[in-house]
Amino acid sequence: MPVHKVIVTNVAALKAKYGSTYSQVKVALATLAASDKARGLKSKLIAIDSGADMKAVRGRAVTGPHDQRGAKAAIDAIVKKHEPDYVVILGAQDVVPHIALSNPMADDDRSVPSDLPYACDVPYSRDPARFLGPTRVVGRIPDEAGASDPALLVTLLGIAATHRTRERSLYGDPFALSAKTWVKSTRLSVETIFGGGTKLFTSPPHGPKWTKAQLAPRVHFINCHGNTLTPTFLGEFPEEKYFDAHDSAQLPHKVSEGTVIAAECCYGAELYDPADADGKPGICSTYLREGAYGLFGSTTVAYGPSEGNGQADLICRFFIEAVLGGSSLGRAAAEARHRFVSQFSHLDPSDLKTAAQFLLLGDPSIHAVAPVPHALSRSHAVKRALASGAIVQGTRAFRRERIARAGHNLSHTVGAAQAAKRRAPASARALLESVARESGLRDVIHQSYRVVFPAQARATSSAPVQASRRARSVHLVQGSSRTDKDARGLPQASAIIATLEGSRVVHIRRVHSR
Amino acid sequence: MLKSVHMAGHVIRKRINVGSKSDHEAVVLVCAEGEFKLRRRGGPPFVDEALDPLVGKRISASGIVSAGQFIVDDYEVTGSA
Numbered sequence: 001m002p003v004h005k006v007i008v009t010n011v012a013a014l015k016a017k018y019g020s021t022y023s024q025v026k027v028a029l030a031t032l033a034a035s036d037k038a039r040g041l042k043s044k045l046i047a048i049d050s051g052a053d054m055k056a057v058r059g060r061a062v063t064g065p066h067d068q069r070g071a072k073a074a075i076d077a078i079v080k081k082h083e084p085d086y087v088v089i090l091g092a093q094d095v096v097p098h099i100a101l102s103n104p105m106a107d108d109d110r111s112v113p114s115d116l117p118y119a120c121d122v123p124y125s126r127d128p129a130r131f132l133g134p135t136r137v138v139g140r141i142p143d144e145a146g147a148s149d150p151a152l153l154v155t156l157l158g159i160a161a162t163h164r165t166r167e168r169s170l171y172g173d174p175f176a177l178s179a180k181t182w183v184k185s186t187r188l189s190v191e192t193i194f195g196g197g198t199k200l201f202t203s204p205p206h207g208p209k210w211t212k213a214q215l216a217p218r219v220h221f222i223n224c225h226g227n228t229l230t231p232t233f234l235g236e237f238p239e240e241k242y243f244d245a246h247d248s249a250q251l252p253h254k255v256s257e258g259t260v261i262a263a264e265c266c267y268g269a270e271l272y273d274p275a276d277a278d279g280k281p282g283i284c285s286t287y288l289r290e291g292a293y294g295l296f297g298s299t300t301v302a303y304g305p306s307e308g309n310g311q312a313d314l315i316c317r318f319f320i321e322a323v324l325g326g327s328s329l330g331r332a333a334a335e336a337r338h339r340f341v342s343q344f345s346h347l348d349p350s351d352l353k354t355a356a357q358f359l360l361l362g363d364p365s366i367h368a369v370a371p372v373p374h375a376l377s378r379s380h381a382v383k384r385a386l387a388s389g390a391i392v393q394g395t396r397a398f399r400r401e402r403i404a405r406a407g408h409n410l411s412h413t414v415g416a417a418q419a420a421k422r423r424a425p426a427s428a429r430a431l432l433e434s435v436a437r438e439s440g441l442r443d444v445i446h447q448s449y450r451v452v453f454p455a456q457a458r459a460t461s462s463a464p465v466q467a468s469r470r471a472r473s474v475h476l477v478q479g480s481s482r483t484d485k486d487a488r489g490l491p492q493a494s495a496i497i498a499t500l501e502g503s504r505v506v507h508i509r510r511v512h513s514r
Numbered sequence: 515m516l517k518s519v520h521m522a523g524h525v526i527r528k529r530i531n532v533g534s535k536s537d538h539e540a541v542v543l544v545c546a547e548g549e550f551k552l553r554r555r556g557g558p559p560f561v562d563e564a565l566d567p568l569v570g571k572r573i574s575a576s577g578i579v580s581a582g583q584f585i586v587d588d589y590e591v592t593g594s595a
Contacts, residue, residue, distance in 0.1 A: 108582030495533035
């Protein structure tokens with residue numbers, strides 16, 4: 001029988017954290033395996049620190065919990081051997097590391113901790129542009145970083161084992177929350193997903209003491225500020241006045257079982273040791289402990305416009321739309337990445353960081369929402385055929401084939417900006433500076449990038465297209481605007497991004513500051 | 515748990531993470547190890563007015579570093595920048 005779901009972990013790291021109480025994790029894993037079997041999924045636990053386990057997949061054991069290159073190679077070997085439908089990474093980054101990708105933006109993040117490379121069938125690299133086409137369905141069931149008590153992990157495994165799929169109607173109106181400064185952008189997101197008139201809370205004045213009724217909806221869509229080692233998400237209004245909007249301490253006993261969260265916030269999916277935040281756990285792990293099935297969020301500083309939708313808005317919206325359409329949480333994450341990347345001929349640095357930084361926390365095999373079946377599947381003939389085995393459902397295999405095809409297509413065709421030591425041509429630089437001045441930017445920083453396309457894209461493109469791509473470059477002026485303000489007195493812009501072909505500007509956009 | 519470190523340098527005010535969802539004016543320590551946004555452990559994560567008097571001063575501080583931020587447990591003003 002093929003393995004449908006591999007659960008990948010570092011057993012030595014778990015034992016080092018939990019000692020004799022690791023036995024509780026083993027029991028919880030056995031319960032999850034039994035639950036998976038009952039729904040037709042054969043799951044298999046593979047220890048990437050085990051020489052025997054890795055030999056069985058023709059791989060090598062990792063040297064320790066921080067061995068990123070080894071973990072990537074180990075998971076590649078496991079996937080090559082078993083071709084599973086789902087890859088579950090078990091544990092926080094002190095058990096199975098994130099891959100620290102290079103940060104394409106000039107912000108304060110030293111790197112972009114990412115699970116995206118585990119979803120791609122290309123070798124280890126720190127270059128995020130190598131990972132534009134995920135072909136695997138991957139999610140992480142975390143434990144508490146730095147913990148010595150496995151309670152969180154045992155709880156999350158239990159939630160995965162007892163989860164149930166619900167009708168779409170039970171994932172109706174969301175709990176939607178926005179920093180007030182970003183309300184136009186958030187309203188566009190939630191109305192695109194849920195329709196006009198969707199209730200949207202803003203901070204200020206709302207939060208963080210939400211009632212159980214307010215948090216009851218099973219979709220939470222959150223567009224607030226977040227920060228590293230911080231148990232709160234924050235609202236903002238007026239400019240640079242921050243308010244607690246959401247607090248991990250306010251979540252217990254209020255989150256509905258089965259909730260799915262998309263958090264656009266900076267560091268919304270950062271798995272930190274609560275000891276580094278005065279003992280206060282992060283919102284992401286608290287949501288999961290309280291019964292949420294999955295959270296899609298960012299490990300680092302995220303991007304998006306204050307009006308309209310871009311970057312974090314889009315990838316989060318695509319994730320929720322896929323979940324509501326009946327995708328498993330893992331497939332929803334893969335499809336969100338595909339939809340996001342496929343919008344572009346090439347990804348500029350902020351888009352590239354967005355693609356790399358968002359990840360799924362939760363069991364990727366969970367279908368929170370039931371897909372709407374075709375009427376034919378309710379016919380007596382089809383029901384009889386399914387019961388007798390005359391029809392063996394192969395639709396998941398078809399979906400994986402499609403995921404792999406979409407991923408390969410993207411990785412073979414989409415270009416990405418790579419930092420380069422070059423200056424924009426004088427005319428373009430003058431234009432950028434002129435637009436920056438008109439936009440009221442100050443403290444500006446110039447950055448330049450070349451645009452690199454995969455070799456396959458070059459081979460299959462016409463000569464004129466190849467020439468156009470070869471001449472392409474991206475130039476940014478980043479700065480802050482405190483002079484050009486909208487009717488609410490909010491800053492209008494903070495970055496101008498121009499795409500050039502040769503010395504000709506072919507595209508220019510203004511990214512609004514959050 | 516992150517290891518506690520000790521750093522010393524001068525303090526400036528600077529916009530950080532420009533253009534991102536975390537774009538804000540921060541109090542930043544400039545030291546031999548680089549530039550780090552200053553936070554007090556348990557203090558407001560974005561704007562902490564208690565740190566404003568440090569701007570223009572030299573300080574010596576202990577705390578933890580995460581994502582380009584120096585979250586200090588204690589600090590001492592050692593002079594003017």
